Amino acid sequence: MPDSPAADRLSATGGRLPGWARLPMAVAVGVIIGLGQPPYDLWYLAFPGYVAAIWLFLVTARGTPSAGTGWAVGLGYFGFSMSWIIEPFLVDAATTGWMAPFALIGLAGGLALFWGLAFWFAGRARYPALTLVLTWSAVELARAYVFTGFPWALVSYFWLPVPVIQWVSVFGPHGLTVATLAVAALLASALRPGPARFRTAVAGVVLFGLMFGGGMVLTPGAQDLDGRPVVRLVQPNAAQHEKWDPDMIPVFMERKLLYTATAPEPGRLSPDLIIWPETSVPNLLHRAGPVLDQITQAAGDAQVVLGVQRADQAGYYNSMLVLAPEGGVNALYDKHHLVPFGEYMPAAAVFARWNIAGLAARAEGGYSGGPGPQVVDLGPLGAALPLICYEAVFPQDVNGAPLRPDMLIQITNDAWFGTWSGPYQHLAQARIRAIEQGLPMLRSANTGVSAVIDGAGRVLDALPLGVAGYLDAPLPPPLRHTLYSRSGDLPVGLALFFAIVLVWGAARRIGRTESD
Structure with a gap:
């Protein structure tokens, strides 16, 4: 992307947008980018939105106005795409409802600071468009780790509906973010006057095509599932405000036991594994013996994975159990990323x-x-990496497994997220984890969406949001051991660090030469 200082520095009266126009435009651009997230999945609007965001940056005066533009884009993006954050506070509206607007404003405004910082730093650089690609990618990487991390709605996630998303199996979500912003910066630079604008536009279009073409090559073909073990996902559809109601607890428990014990349809195999969602047992573990006996009896010859809360002298835990067909606990996992x-x-x-x-x-x-991450042994089915709810949001947690599993299992209670965008965004991130690892994902969600996902991120079967029921589906086998599953985020992080240092150092050397 040609970033010559002469072409970049506009006069004080030429080409700059005043703040009264720039900031509302930046917020609107952020909302457009947010349309790339589920349930909208309008990737063809989100990508031009990133082009527009970088163009706004290029026509913004350097310094503090650059930071303001980045923060306003982030405010529109996070405020729109994460509007579901108010839902948990409305479950008990009389007690916590007053916190909802503060939660949305605080989360959106706080996450937007990362983008504002990237724009501010790039606005002080000699090569602003190139620097913005690097700093924006770097703060997205930091967002996944800083303050326990919150990598929800990363830049690259809007590619999920198209083959471009398959690049996460090679470079991870942050590597795909770098590529996305680089192409967007080329196209944004081509919108500005200059002798190189045609070549810049061609380079952007060619790289855009390579992202799609490479994604198609990377997309694995459909797998033969004949003869594969059968898994059953149980979805009781317990609304959060009813889940712990003493009158409703027996209703939901009987529903889960019924779905567990139901015989398969004629001509179909019985399940080898049955999965209940997060916190689906109403008793603490040390008091749940009779309930666990009922579950084991209902499951017959199948193993059961389920969510339960437990307590010991150190505190309370959000846990996952594996129950053996003959009774007893085969494995116990405590959620580590809270x-x-x-x-x-x-x-x-x-x-x-x-x-x-x-x-x-x-x-x-x-x-x-x-x-920390822990792999559990499911006998003939193979090894599984448990992910409880929010843990499926973190690529680094999945990469942190002590050994490569044969499958990922996510149990979750998405009733907290409402019925609009939150559950679908959570499902989307589970699909991306499957692509990154080349592993199937079995996802049991209390209110949905429960799904069987293959290692290419395809949803092979699912129970819709807000439906009580169960589904039986064959367990997909693992796909290839992906490059990203071997390397994690370290290569991209190091590359960004050294690239920023080199670009900044080169600009300083050129500046000293010009001053001499």
Whole structure:
């Protein structure tokens, strides 16, 4: 992307957008980019939105106005795409409803600071468009790790409906972010006057085509599932405001037991594995013996994976159990990546003064975290990596498994996310984890969407949102051991760091030469 200083520096009266026009435009561009996220999936609007965001940056005065443009784009994007964040606060609206607008404004405004920082840094650089590609990609990577991380709605995720998303199996979501922003920067630069604009546009179009063509080559073919073991996903559809209602607990439990015990359709195999969603057992583990016996009896010869809460002297845990067909617990996994302000409260004693506690936690201060990623043995079915709810959002958590599993299992309670965008965005991220690893994902969600996903991210079968039921489907085999599953984020992180240092250093050397 030609980023010559002469072409970039416009006069004070030529080509600059005043703040009263620029900031509303930036917010609107952010909303357009947000249309690339589920349930809209309008990738063909989101990508031009990134082009428009970089163009706005290029016609913004350098310094603080650049940061303002980036923050406003981020505010529109995160405010629109993460509007579901108000839903958990409305479950008990009388107690926590007042927090909902503060949660949305705080989350959107806070995440937008990452983008504002990237735009500010690039606005001070000699080669602003190139630098913005690097800094914007770098802050997205930082967003996945800083303050326990929150990589929801990463830049590259809007590619999920098209083959371009398959590049995450090679470079991961952050590598695809770099490529996406690089192509967008070329096209945005081509919109500005200059002798190289035609060549820049051609380069952008060619790279855009290579992203699509390469994605098509990387897309694995459909797998032969004949004779594969059968898994059953159970979806009780327990609304969050009813889930712990003493009158409704027996209703939902009987529903899950019925779905577990139901014989397969004529001509179909019985399930080898039955999966219940997160926190689907109403008792703490040490009091759940009779319930577990009922589940084992209903499951017959199948293993059962289910979500349960447990307690010990160290605290409460959000856990997953594997029940053996003959009874007894085969494996236990404690969720290790907890949701701040949801499953635990930072500075809990301080917030307790205002009667503010974690939304999903049942003990003061919230849940305790487990030791980390853990692979569980499912016997003839292979090894599985458990992911409880929010853990499927983190690529690095999946890459952190102590050994390569044969499948990913996500149990979740998406009733917290409402019925619009949140559950679908969570499902989309589960699909991307499957692509990154080349592994099937079995996803049991309390209210949906429960799904069997293959290693190419295709949803092979699913139960719709808001439906009670179960589905039986063959377990897809693992695909290739992807490059990203071997390397993780380290190569992209190092490449961004050294690229930023080199670009900044080159600009300083040129500046000293010009001054001499």
